[in-house]
Amino acid sequence: MNGKNEILKAVTQQDYKYGFVSKFDSDKAPVGLNEDIIRLISSKKKEPKWLLDIRLKAFKHWLTLMDKEPAWAHIHYPKINFQDIIYYAAPKKKKELNSLDEVDPEMLKTFDKLGISIEEQKKLSGVAVDVVIDSVSVKTTFKDTLAKLGIIFCSFSEAVQEHPELVKKYMGSVVPYTDNFYAALNSAVFTDGSFCYIPKGVRCPMELSTYFRINEANTGQFERTLLIAEEGSYVSYLEGCTAPMRDENQLHAAVVELIAYKDAEIKYSTVQNWYPGNKEGKGGIFNFVTKRGICKGEHSKISWTQVETGSAITWKYPSVILKGDYSVGEFYSIALTNNFQQADTGTKMLHIGKNTTSTIISKGVSAGKSNNSYRGLVRISKSASNARNFSQCDSLLLSSECGAHTFPYIEINNKTAIVEHEATTSKVGEDQIFYCNQRGLDTEQAISMIVNGYCKEVLKKLPMEFAVEAQKLLSLSLEGSVG
Amino acid sequence: MLSINNLKASVENKEILKGINLEVKKGEVHAIMGPNGSGKSTLASVLAGRSEYEVTDGTVNYLEHNLLDMEPEERAKEGLFLAFQYPVEIPGVNTATFLRTSLNEIREHRGQEPLNGADFLKLMKNKMEVIDIDKSLISRSLNEGFSGGEKKKAEIFQMALLEPTLAVMDETDSGLDIDALKVVAAGVNKLKTENNAVIIITHYERLLNYIVPDFVHIIFDGKIIKTGGKELALTLEEKGYDWITNEHVALSNA
Numbered sequence: 016m017n018g019k020n021e022i023l024k025a026v027t028q029q030d031y032k033y034g035f036v037s038k039f040d041s042d043k044a045p046v047g048l049n050e051d052i053i054r055l056i057s058s059k060k061k062e063p064k065w066l067l068d069i070r071l072k073a074f075k076h077w078l079t080l081m082d083k084e085p086a087w088a089h090i091h092y093p094k095i096n097f098q099d100i101i102y103y104a105a106p107k108k109k110k111e112l113n114s115l116d117e118v119d120p121e122m123l124k125t126f127d128k129l130g131i132s133i134e135e136q137k138k139l140s141g142v143a144v145d146v147v148i149d150s151v152s153v154k155t156t157f158k159d160t161l162a163k164l165g166i167i168f169c170s171f172s173e174a175v176q177e178h179p180e181l182v183k184k185y186m187g188s189v190v191p192y193t194d195n196f197y198a199a200l201n202s203a204v205f206t207d208g209s210f211c212y213i214p215k216g217v218r219c220p221m222e223l224s225t226y227f228r229i230n231e232a233n234t235g236q237f238e239r240t241l242l243i244a245e246e247g248s249y250v251s252y253l254e255g256c257t258a259p260m261r262d263e264n265q266l267h268a269a270v271v272e273l274i275a276y277k278d279a280e281i282k283y284s285t286v287q288n289w290y291p292g293n294k295e296g297k298g299g300i301f302n303f304v305t306k307r308g309i310c311k312g313e314h315s316k317i318s319w320t321q322v323e324t325g326s327a328i329t330w331k332y333p334s335v336i337l338k339g340d341y342s343v344g345e346f347y348s349i350a351l352t353n354n355f356q357q358a359d360t361g362t363k364m365l366h367i368g369k370n371t372t373s374t375i376i377s378k379g380v381s382a383g384k385s386n387n388s389y390r391g392l393v394r395i396s397k398s399a400s401n402a403r404n405f406s407q408c409d410s411l412l413l414s415s416e417c418g419a420h421t422f423p424y425i426e427i428n429n430k431t432a433i434v435e436h437e438a439t440t441s442k443v444g445e446d447q448i449f450y451c452n453q454r455g456l457d458t459e460q461a462i463s464m465i466v467n468g469y470c471k472e473v474l475k476k477l478p479m480e481f482a483v484e485a486q487k488l489l490s491l492s493l494e495g496s497v498g
Numbered sequence: 499m500l501s502i503n504n505l506k507a508s509v510e511n512k513e514i515l516k517g518i519n520l521e522v523k524k525g526e527v528h529a530i531m532g533p534n535g536s537g538k539s540t541l542a543s544v545l546a547g548r549s550e551y552e553v554t555d556g557t558v559n560y561l562e563h564n565l566l567d568m569e570p571e572e573r574a575k576e577g578l579f580l581a582f583q584y585p586v587e588i589p590g591v592n593t594a595t596f597l598r599t600s601l602n603e604i605r606e607h608r609g610q611e612p613l614n615g616a617d618f619l620k621l622m623k624n625k626m627e628v629i630d631i632d633k634s635l636i637s638r639s640l641n642e643g644f645s646g647g648e649k650k651k652a653e654i655f656q657m658a659l660l661e662p663t664l665a666v667m668d669e670t671d672s673g674l675d676i677d678a679l680k681v682v683a684a685g686v687n688k689l690k691t692e693n694n695a696v697i698i699i700t701h702y703e704r705l706l707n708y709i710v711p712d713f714v715h716i717i718f719d720g721k722i723i724k725t726g727g728k729e730l731a732l733t734l735e736e737k738g739y740d741w742i743t744n745e746h747v748a749l750s751n752a
Contacts, residue, residue, distance in 0.1 A: 182649045445549075452570035453546050453579075454596070454656070455603035464599070468590030468639065 024219045041320035045101035050074065053203055056328050060206075063179060067111035067392045071098070073192035073202035088359035089388040089420055090328050093265060102204045102237075115252045157221065167212040168223055171239050174210035181212055185243055189272040191305050197268040197303040197330075200399060201237050205270070208239035213248040213279075223252045238269040244279035246312060251282040253481055255286070267326075268303045276337065277312025282320070284477055285333075286337050286485050288492075289325035296355025296384075299327025301309050305335035309367075310342030318345040319362065322485045324492040327356060332390065334363035337371035337399070344373040347473040349485075351466075352385030352417070361391035361422075366432070375406040376471050381417035382493060388420040395432040402432045410440040411469050412460065499526050499695055500565075500664055505556035506720075514540040516720030517556070522664070525692040529706055529731065530699045532717035533739045539701045541717070542668040546580040547573050561663065574600075575607035577663030577694075581653040581670050588640040593652070593716060594622065596640050597659055603659060625658040629685045647678035654685040663687075664716045666697045671705040683708030703731040718743050 044052050053074055057067040084095075086159065161168055167178060174182050192202035213219055244250055254271075267289070275281050283306075292299025302325075308317040319333040335344030346362035364373035381387040388409065395402045410419035421438050443465055451461030467474070467486050474482050500522040508517040514537045522528055544551050545558070558565040559729045561576060568576070573744050575580035588596070597740070602612040613621065626633055631651050641649050650670050655667055667686070671679055686696060686709050697708060706714070706728065714730040715722045718739075724730065 078708070085652055443587065446586045447588055449546075449548055449570065450582065451596075453574050453582075454600035455571050455574040455607070456523070456599060457569075457571050460599070460603075464596065465588055468588055471590035 019025070031208075036149040037439045042327060044101055047098045048074075048100070048102055048204065053103050056204060057104060060175070061173055063185060066175060069187065069192070070203050072306070073199050074204075077196070077199035077203055077323070080199060080396065084196050085330075086398040087447065088330055088360050088390070089386065089422070090330060090357040092328055092357075096303070097200070100266060103206060104451045117225060147192045148258065159199055160220065164217050164220070165214040166217060166219055167210065169210055169239065171205070171208040171210050174241070176209070178212070181243065181247040182210070182241065185241055185274055186239075186319070187271065187272075189274060189309050190270050190305050195305060196269055198305045201239060201268045201270045201305070205237040205239040207239075208253075208269070210240070211242040211250065211252065212248045213244045215245040217245075218248065222481075223250060231328075236267055238267075240269070240271040242272070242281060242283070244276060244281050244315075246276045247278045248276075249280045251405045251478060252284070253478065254283065254285045266301045266303070269305070271306040271333075272309030273317055275308065275310050275312065275315035275317050275342075278314045280316040280318075281308060283308070283333070284481060285319075285321040285323075286477075286481060286488065286490060287321070287323045287325050287329070289486045291325050291354065291356050291492075292327040292328075292497050294354050296327070298469075300325065300357070301328045302326040302331065303328075304331040306331065307336065307363075308344075309336040310339050310344065310371075312342070313368075314341045314343075315339050317346070318343075318347070318476070320345075320347040320473065321349070322488070323348070323350040323360060324488055325357075327361050328357075329358040331360045332362055334365065335366045335373065336367065337373065337402075339371075340368040342368055343371070346373075346375045347476045348377045348389075349380070349470045349473045349489070350387055350389075351376070351380040351489060352382065352387045353492055354383040354385060356383075356385040358386070359388045359390055361492075363387045363392040364394070364404060365403070366393075366395045366402040368402045369398070369400070371399055372403040373405075374493070375404070376472055377406075377408045377409040378473055379408075379419055380466055380469070381410070381419050381490075383415035384414070384416045386418040386420070388422060389420040390424075392424040392425040392426070393434055395429050395434065397428045399429050400431045402429065402434075404432075404434045406434075406436045408438045409469070410438075411466065412440065412442045413466075455485070459490075459494065463493055466490075499561060501559040503557045503559075505541075505544065505558060506554045507540060507551050508554055509551050513554070513662050514545065514551075514720055518717075518720070518722060520715065523558065524695060526713065527690070527696045527698065527709065527711045529702070529709075529711040529714045530717055530722075531703065531714060531731065532696060532746070533698075533735060533743065536717045537720040539668055539702075542580060542583075542616065542697075542699055543668050545573075545576065545666055546570060565679050571603075575604050577604075577661075579657055579660055579662030579665045581657055581665065581667040583668040583670070583672065585641050585644075585649045585653055587642045587644075591634050591638045591640045593638060594618075597622070597636075597656060600656075601660060622659065625655060629658050630654045630681055630687055632656045646673045647675065650674055650737075651678065651685075651717065653683055654682050658689055659687060662694065664695050664697070666699065667687075668699050669701060670698070671700050671702065679705060680708060703735045706731045716742055719745055731733055 044055055050071060053070050057070055190198050192199045211223060242252060273281050273283060289300040289302060310317055317335045321333065323329050333346060337344050344364050350358045350360050352358050361377060363374055375391055377389045379387040379389055389408045393404045393406065408421050413418055419440055422437055425434055427434060443462060447465055448458055448461045451464060466489055474485060477485055502518050502520040505515055505518040506513060508705060518541060528540055540551060544553060553566055565573060596617045605612055622636065635648055635652055641652060644652060670682055683705060693730065711728055714726055716724040724742055
């Protein structure tokens with residue numbers, strides 16, 4: 016990483032000699048963060064003034080938090096130098112390779128195991144591809160279908176240009192820039208992300224983003240996603256990519272906001288497989304994400320499903336504000352850590368409306384020398400009569416050097432609430448492995464089968480094709496964890 | 499098929515097997531009987547390759563292979579099957595999926611094409627009729643929440659499906675009621691061919707009322723101290739283990 020920074024620094028400082036103005040033609044902003052950089056990002060993206068103002072306010076707020084970087088999570092990492100990061104680079108920042116021969120063979124092996132097509136492999140690993148590939152036409156076809164239903168699904172930047180009134184109305188309404196350190200940073204410097212709007216009464220006919228996997232692969236370091244489901248609508252949204260991403264960014268700080276009106280349902284699934292660092296714990300992505308949804312109307316529902324196997328550090332708590340009466344929040348999570356990975360992940364279920372219910376199923380799997388923590392808050396407000404929560408937090412240990420931790424927080428301010436919490440910790444038994452061995456499965460196959468079985472409750476919440484890839488991914492992530 | 503020569507094995511430095519000799523040929527059924535703690539189950543575990551047991555001496559030859567050099571999964575693929583005394587539960591792993599993986603591993607080893615889902619289901623249906631097992635067991639997670647009897651029946655079903663060359667049944671009869679015992683015994687009898695062999699490890703002779711062994715061996719203190727035909731089991735039932743163990747102790751002290 017240091018070496019890479021040196022190069023980046025050299026490149027940017029060299030640019031700097033020619034003055035700031037010439038930066039407008041180049042692909043990268045100078046290293047570091049100040050108001051000028053934010054103005055640069057905003058002008059590069061041709062943003063309206065109101066958005067620039069939000070960014071600047073967020074930045075000012077972030078500056079006041081400088082010594083309040085969250086330190087409560089059960090993760091350890093060297094202090095991040097926020098002035099040593101490049102905050103704007105044109106979307107096509109990845110170095111283009113000429114052929115797959117230039118790609119890390121390990122990565123190609125992984126692609127093959129995941130069953131990813133050659134064209135897609137090229138895209139994902141940064142190889143230049145002819146413009147005419149199937150997915151382009153596929154994308155257009157689906158965009159037409161969606162447009163007919165009035166569904167808006169586009170990049171965040173596009174939405175700012177095309178639907179500024181929607182962005183203005185909803186951005187920051189669930190995760191305000193004052194929410195936390197990383198949300199403030201994101202609000203100041205976000206470069207792009209996804210935007211999705213489902214009109215009243217529309218049931219989105221396809222899993223959004225499945226067909227956009229390739230095209231959405233170039234999302235930036237500070238992503239921002241905004242998803243609005245109007246009354247009576249339904250959408251299932253898939254985020255992420257099961258293939259390992261070639262990525263030069265060390266720090267990721269995304270913000271995701273979901274808004275569900277009366278009778279609307281949002282199902283949000285994530286598979287995260289960013290570079291976890293090598294076996295010695297060097298390198299890897301720091302993933303600090305703020306994800307939150309609000310069930311605004313009665314009988315609305317938000318369901319988070321996540322499979323987290325990547326990143327050196329994961330700090331992530333997809334949450335639901337249950338404001339509407341009878342609204343439902345769900346969180347299904349698998350977090351797998353291996354080698355020196357650290358994950359501190361969980362959810363917050365904030366019950367405000369009457370008769371609101373929430374379900375939390377968390378499955379942690381730790382291998383190698385990794386550390387895996389579940390951290391969750393269930394808060395029943397005074398107003399939330401007859402609220403119900405069920406939480407189940409299971410931890411599975413695959414080695415004697417890894418750690419599994421559970422930090423459940425429960426706050427109950429209404430005595431009609433029913434809150435249940437179950438937690439288990441188990442170790443993959445020698446007996447189970449031997450049993451599988453005796454039936455002809457080698458130890459790696461055995462562990463993969465046992466882990467997949469253990470995670471089944473969550474896997475079955477994923478859309479079918481995603482689930483199949485997620486299963487393969489779990490097996491892959493465990494490779495070499497045996498012995 | 500199997501030739502065990504002066505086999506010695508320890509667990510946590512305690513010697514359990516103290517020189518076992520045994521020859522098993524194709525088409526034979528051997529019963530190994532003995533009191534608790536005599537080393538019966540240890541023998542089964544050592545044959546299957548459980549790593550807690552350290553082999554300190556002796557050789558085991560199985561189908562022209564040095565069995566002791568093989569990984570447990572290699573032994574399984576070569577047709578060695580252990581019906582477990584305490585089959586483990588693996589939550590969330592569908593029994594049918596597990597068995598298909600297992601069967602296809604074994605088939606691949608034999609140079610056969612893997613079975614697709616439809617063919618596998620057909621085969622399973624077939625074998626379920628042979629063994630008379632409730633089909634709901636197959637659609638559940640592997641052994642999870644099965645009763646003791648169901649677990650043992652499931653082991654016999656697995657055995658029917660995987661068609662082992664050598665089956666080692668580790669106290670499959672213990673804890674079974676008479677009906678379950680009959681199902682298990684009938685299964686074993688139906689699976690018997692002139693090309694495979696079975697080693698039945700048991701504490702009680704009652705299973706041998708339903709499965710007729712060609713040889714009965716009495717194991718005591720880590721050694722086979724007496725070998726005979728099926729009548730040996732009957733004598734045991736009549737006189738109890740004391741008869742034979744006392745004789746053995748007296749002889750060794752003499």
